[in-house]
Amino acid sequence: MTPVLTAPAPVLPGLSSPETSPLFTPWVNPANGVVSHILTGRAAPVQQTFYYTHPSWSDDGRHLWFNAAFPPPGGRHSTPVLGLVDFADNELRVFPETQMNSSRAWLDHATGEMYWGNNYDVWKRGPLASDRPARVTTVPGRLVADLRLLHLATHPVFSADRSSFNLDLRLLRRDGVQVSLLGDVSLPDGEFHLWQRTDGRNYDHALFSPTDPDLQMFAHEYWADALLRGEPFDGAKPYHRIWLLRRGEQPEPLLRQPVSHSGHEWWDASGDFIWYLHYGVGVKKVSLATREETLVWPGRHSHAHSSRCGRYLVAARMDDPANPDCHVVFRDTHTGKEVEIVNRGPLAPGLTQCVHLHPHPQFCLHDRYICHTTTIHDRVDVALVPVADLIARTA
Numbered sequence: 001m002t003p004v005l006t007a008p009a010p011v012l013p014g015l016s017s018p019e020t021s022p023l024f025t026p027w028v029n030p031a032n033g034v035v036s037h038i039l040t041g042r043a044a045p046v047q048q049t050f051y052y053t054h055p056s057w058s059d060d061g062r063h064l065w066f067n068a069a070f071p072p073p074g075g076r077h078s079t080p081v082l083g084l085v086d087f088a089d090n091e092l093r094v095f096p097e098t099q100m101n102s103s104r105a106w107l108d109h110a111t112g113e114m115y116w117g118n119n120y121d122v123w124k125r126g127p128l129a130s131d132r133p134a135r136v137t138t139v140p141g142r143l144v145a146d147l148r149l150l151h152l153a154t155h156p157v158f159s160a161d162r163s164s165f166n167l168d169l170r171l172l173r174r175d176g177v178q179v180s181l182l183g184d185v186s187l188p189d190g191e192f193h194l195w196q197r198t199d200g201r202n203y204d205h206a207l208f209s210p211t212d213p214d215l216q217m218f219a220h221e222y223w224a225d226a227l228l229r230g231e232p233f234d235g236a237k238p239y240h241r242i243w244l245l246r247r248g249e250q251p252e253p254l255l256r257q258p259v260s261h262s263g264h265e266w267w268d269a270s271g272d273f274i275w276y277l278h279y280g281v282g283v284k285k286v287s288l289a290t291r292e293e294t295l296v297w298p299g300r301h302s303h304a305h306s307s308r309c310g311r312y313l314v315a316a317r318m319d320d321p322a323n324p325d326c327h328v329v330f331r332d333t334h335t336g337k338e339v340e341i342v343n344r345g346p347l348a349p350g351l352t353q354c355v356h357l358h359p360h361p362q363f364c365l366h367d368r369y370i371c372h373t374t375t376i377h378d379r380v381d382v383a384l385v386p387v388a389d390l391i392a393r394t395a
Contacts, residue, residue, distance in 0.1 A: 009366045011061025015087040018369070018384040023090055027376055027383075034341055035389065038374065039382040043083050043092040044068035046354050046380040049373045051104050051155050052305045053207060053266050055364035057371070058112040062087050063127040064371075065107060065114055066382050068094045069354050076353045082114055084127055095125065097133055102152035106165070115165065117152040120144070122167075122185065137190035139169065147171035147179055154204045159213040160271075163187060166216055168206035178202055178228060182218060182245060195245060201225060203243075211271030214247040217254065219265065235261040235279070242276060244288075256291050269308040277301055283313060297331055305362045312391065314370050316359040320346070326375050328361050330390040337394035341385055347375050354380055363387070 018024045023041030028034070039047055046069035050056040056065040068083035082098040082105060085091075098105070103117030112127045115136065125133040139152070150170040158165050169181040180203035183194040195216070205219035219241050223233040240253035241262050254274060265276035274286045275296075282298035297304070297313055302324075304315040313331045318324040326344040331337070341361075347353055357380060361372035367387055374383040 009059060011059075011365070012088070015061050016090055017087065019386070021085070021087060021090050023085060023092060024384070029340065029342060031343070032340060032393075034339060034385065034393070036342060036374065036376075036383045036385050038377065039066070039085065039384075040377070041085075041092050043094045044070055045073075045352050046071060046078075046080075047083065047382050048080070048354060048357075048380050049360055049362070049371050049382050050107075052264075052303055052360040052362040053155055054104065054106050054157070055109075055362050055371065056105075056107050057109075057365040057369075058107065058127070059109045059366070060112070061365060063112045064382075065105070065127075067100075067105075067354075069380075071352055071354065073352055074350050077355050080354075082116065082125075086127065093127075093129055095133075098123070098125065102149065103167075104153075104155040106156050106158075108158070115156070117156075120149060120152065122152070122190075136187075137185050137192065139167075139192055143181065143192065143194065144169070144171060147173060150178070151204070154206065156206075157208050159184065159208045160211050161213040163213060164193075166206050166208050167192065168204050168218060170202065170204060173199070176228075178225075180204070182206055182216065184208075184216075195247060196251065202228070205265070206245075207265075207267055209271050210267050210269060216245050217265065217267070217274060218243050218245060218251075219263065223261075237261075241265075242274065242286075254286055254288075254291070255293065264303050266305065268306060268310055270310070273310075275304065275306055277304060283315060285310075296333055303358060303360055307363050307367045307387075309367075312363075312367075312387070314341075314361040314363065314372075316361055316372070318358065321358065324358050326359050326373070328359050328370075328372050328374075330370065330385075330394065332391065332394035335394055339390055339393045341370065341372075341390070342374055342376060342383070344374065344376050347378065347380075351378055352380070 018037035024037040025040040048067040064085040067080040069080045071078040083094040105116040115124045120139045122136040153167045164184040171179045202221040202224040209215040238258035242254040243251045245251040286293040301315040302318045317327040328341040359372040370385045
């Protein structure tokens, strides 16, 4: 019997899908026949998926959000804004007022509203053309006096009880020392609560636990600290990247012993484990209860993500992250079988690109699809792959 995912939540009746919407075009991997559905409807020169920790499809299945960017032809940088696919009327929308200058956007999956950071402000807006942006909060001036903002937040998420969202501000003192502020913003009053201030270290990639509203994990970007001090980064040096921070307490490292260069961590849906990439080794899973880590998928992966049941993984492999190719693979951890979704080389230098052009594959819409950024049409596109087909191929 073919294994299946946990029964998915229902979506609105009468919606189109990537398989039926005229905005999407199927593409078949010539190596194995795996079908991806590419968002070939265009609202912007660059249409890119969100970071892998931030699936961008509303729970009802109607709205799929994405990053839209308008660099000049052949350009590599522009400030992204929000775009979306409306599967009720097969319409693309782009909202130019949603410049994401200081944080990645994050979705309220229940309402379809998007949140984003623009300088010291956090805003939100709904998915309909008639919706209007509303300011959620502004970081208090007393917290950032005499400091220059580098980044408001990496990729905030809501707390498990939906009473707040987290921020991990990075700022610079006048003497060039970096300051990290970790905390959360309570809803609906928009008040910022500081959990921790650290001078001289680059802390970011904070994520609330999906089950514990008083627990966050965050990353110590050792390589960024080295660059700020003018030191070469040593990828073989063991260090503690992943940390846990409980409200009102001091942070503690996740692992018992430091490891060499690692990153791209994410919470298991159960809240009982944290996954991460040990570069050059593979995808690992760490128990919060015992701090034991397990090598689940050996290999030279760059990003990965897990299904809610934890059985299925998807990963991207890049030979050169600075000029990334698009190689995405699916794995059933019970059978050990893998299937390639796409394997495409880097975009040619003269083509329109964006700064952070990584596939960032992610499970989305209750694990019905894998979403990732692809370059198979020699441009930056959103791709969706039905998970059921991949499960059948790896059973």
